[in-house]
Amino acid sequence: MKNLWRVLPFSLILLLLAGCGKQNLTALDPRGPVAEMQYSLIILSLLIMIFVIVVVAAIYIYVLIRFREKPGDNHIPKQVEGNKNLEIIWTAIPIVLLLILAVPNVMDTFTLAETEPDEDSLVIEVTGHQFWWEFEYPDLGITAGQDVYIPTDTRIIFDLEASDVIHSFWVPALAGKQDNVPGITNSLWLEAPEEGVYQGKCTELCGESHWLMDFKVIAVDPDTFEAWAQGMAEPEAELSEPTGDVAAEGREVYEENCLSCHAVGGEGGNPQGGPDLTNFAEREVIAGFIEWDAEDGDALENWIREPQDYKPGNNMPAFGHEAIDEDEMDSLLEYLDTLRVLDSE
Ligand code: HEC
Ligand SMILES: [Cu+2]
Numbered sequence: 001m002k003n004l005w006r007v008l009p010f011s012l013i014l015l016l017l018a019g020c021g022k023q024n025l026t027a028l029d030p031r032g033p034v035a036e037m038q039y040s041l042i043i044l045s046l047l048i049m050i051f052v053i054v055v056v057a058a059i060y061i062y063v064l065i066r067f068r069e070k071p072g073d074n075h076i077p078k079q080v081e082g083n084k085n086l087e088i089i090w091t092a093i094p095i096v097l098l099l100i101l102a103v104p105n106v107m108d109t110f111t112l113a114e115t116e117p118d119e120d121s122l123v124i125e126v127t128g129h130q131f132w133w134e135f136e137y138p139d140l141g142i143t144a145g146q147d148v149y150i151p152t153d154t155r156i157i158f159d160l161e162a163s164d165v166i167h168s169f170w171v172p173a174l175a176g177k178q179d180n181v182p183g184i185t186n187s188l189w190l191e192a193p194e195e196g197v198y199q200g201k202c203t204e205l206c207g208e209s210h211w212l213m214d215f216k217v218i219a220v221d222p223d224t225f226e227a228w229a230q231g232m233a234e235p236e237a238e239l240s241e242p243t244g245d246v247a248a249e250g251r252e253v254y255e256e257n258c259l260s261c262h263a264v265g266g267e268g269g270n271p272q273g274g275p276d277l278t279n280f281a282e283r284e285v286i287a288g289f290i291e292w293d294a295e296d297g298d299a300l301e302n303w304i305r306e307p308q309d310y311k312p313g314n315n316m317p318a319f320g321h322e323a324i325d326e327d328e329m330d331s332l333l334e335y336l337d338t339l340r341v342l343d344s345e
């Protein structure tokens with residue numbers, strides 16, 4: 001009991017803070033029809049539970065006070081047994097409450113399970129890897145890593161798969177979570193009416209760095225999406241043959257060390273490799289969570305040199321100074337900075 005009182009305030013603070021992170025990782029601030037539907041179910045259940053608790057607690061307290069033993073009065077009160085009306089009432093109320101809960105729940109469950117694509121929807125195949133995300137757009141012939149771009153106001157159907165172990169796909173602002181299971185395809189749909197960057201996370205204990213398996217859903221207007229998809233499908237020749245001297249050198253370093261795992265512009269990569277890097281320079285973070293210019297200004301170089309320092313257990317090998325010397329690293333970083341498909345800063 002003593003422990004409970006110690007833990008409770010912290011739990012409450014955590015609960016309150018849960019919505020405050022810059023990550024927007026909360027289901028309590030829904031930004032699309034699916035998340036709104038789920039949010040209304042949460043609120044409905046919560047209201048019913050609060051109603052039950054308040055009524056039961058009120059009756060309980062009333063009875064405790066009203067029928068307590070009074071000093072000097074120790075007569076046995078009238079003994080009653082069974083009361084048809086009362087019993088009907090307290091059987092009927094829970095039935096009504098359960099119906100109020102069940103009807104919208106069942107209806108919404110059917111709406112949410114409706115994942116057959118129609119001609120206006122966009123299908124995206126999601127593969128969970130230890131510890132990163134791959135997004136394939138079968139109708140557009142493109143593959144993206146970590147950031148999944150979607151057009152606003154479009155029904156997006158995510159077909160969830162996994163390449164190694166079970167992962168779980170969760171973008172709380174847009175939709176509830178669903179598991180990525182090897183060998184099974186689960187589907188969910190969502191829609192983002194507003195443009196924005198929505199934080200996603202793997203919520204399965206999928207390995208040592210499961211808690212760093214973050215991704216972003218980036219909702220852009222349909223024109224921008226079109227431009228992005230175009231850029232991903234037919235990237236500028238610049239990406240494979242940079243014109244700048246330093247970047248061209250960097251491209252060579254890349255081809256030698258990285259292309260076997262990381263595709264750029266549909267070239268390279270392998271199913272056991274790493275994320276597609278065609279638009280890498282447009283990511284806000286490296287490997288899903290490392291800020292580019294937080295304390296360590298050389299975050300990208302440090303990641304390439306020692307990926308295990310950031311994400312223990314991930315499948316990217318380390319590239320020490322013997323593999324890539326300082327000059328080669330500089331040109332490689334320069335080359336990586338050219339990997340853009342939307343804005344060519
Ligand atoms: C054996 C395969 C392999 C090779 C070779 C490899 N990587 Fe990786 N790389 C990975 C994997 C796997 C990840 C994903 C790690 C994670 O997030 O769990 C990754 C992640 C990355 C990321 C973060 C990607 C993102 O979307 O945020 C960058 C950048 C990167 N690698 C750069 C390189 C560079 C540069 C080289 C060459 C010097 C290289 N990698 C060589 C497997 C590889
Ligand atoms: Cu995972």
